[in-house]
Amino acid sequence: MLARTIAFERVCPSVLLMSLFVLSGCGGKEAAAPSQVSPSRPVALAEPKVYAMKGVVRSIEVSEGLVTIRHEEIPGLMPAMTMPFGVADKAMLEDLEPGDEVEGKLTIGKGSSLLTELTVTCPALVPTLSLSPKGGLTRLDSKPKALTIGGLVPDFAMTTQEGKEIKLSELRGQVIVLTFIYTRCPLPEFCPLLDKKFRELAEIEGRSADRAKAVRLLSISFDPEHDTPTILAQHAKIQGAKPPLWTFAVASHDELSKVATCLGLMYGPTPNEIMHNRVVAVIAADGKLARLITGPEGGTWTAVDVSKTVRSLLPNPSK
Ligand SMILES: [Cu+2]
Structure with a gap:
């Protein structure tokens, strides 16, 4: 190495x-999860x-x-x-x-x-290098500015597992928890882990009908070459995801480029897999970024904790 x-x-x-x-x-x-810091x-x-x-x-x-x-x-x-x-x-x-x-x-x-x-x-995936969707690395002139909390998340288009074209901006009014995955991911600590945490989050958010209506979990694939709506629908079924609360979608590389940099997402193919980092964004009902989880926290965040963030953004936090 x-x-x-x-x-x-x-x-x-x-x-x-x-x-x-x-x-x-x-x-x-990474080493087996430690239970404590000593x-x-x-x-x-x-x-x-x-x-x-x-x-x-x-x-x-x-x-x-x-x-x-x-x-x-x-x-x-x-x-x-x-x-x-x-x-x-x-x-x-x-x-x-x-x-x-x-x-x-x-x-x-x-x-x-x-x-x-x-x-x-x-090296850690740091956002000074961009993994090109076509393969290879592009060096960025400067460290791209991650969107600050309270900044408006740029709009982009995606296709849901039902084959419906939607834009992020159309989901205003709901609190959105968004992540990026691809269904073929072989690394247990990456997409399968994000799926597992979203499953836990969906379980919490789905406990009340009112809450489920106010919240949308979005897992967006950055693998449009493979992840068709049909494949996403199959994957969603395996995950036990019930749209609309937890929706899978896929976006083109062009559309993803509108949000990737500002949310710190990097991905790019290698011969056997798509290398990527883990990003979770919590977006308030007005489309503004409320919380951004990147870096090592991308693998350690908990559904209970993110759910607290979601609850704090709902008009009636007691729900
Ligand atoms: Cu992955």
């Missing part, structure tokens, strides 16, 4: 060409011992010299978990991004532990 020690923003063009290959290795490799607990050993560590960066505190990593099992030391690590050289943290897959050496000595030789093996 290629190593990266500089941020994507500063990647040279030749590295850009290789990046799609690098990205194709990302996705389903502080770094040094183990007293007579002689310092060095362990190889692999994981995904969750957060970085450069001034503290700390990086929180959801790491895989470290044989002989500890099971997979999320925990902060101290680093010898704070400069090592400056170019890290949450979501970066990393490798390093963990030295456990007398009453201390230290992370060294930290390298990025697979």
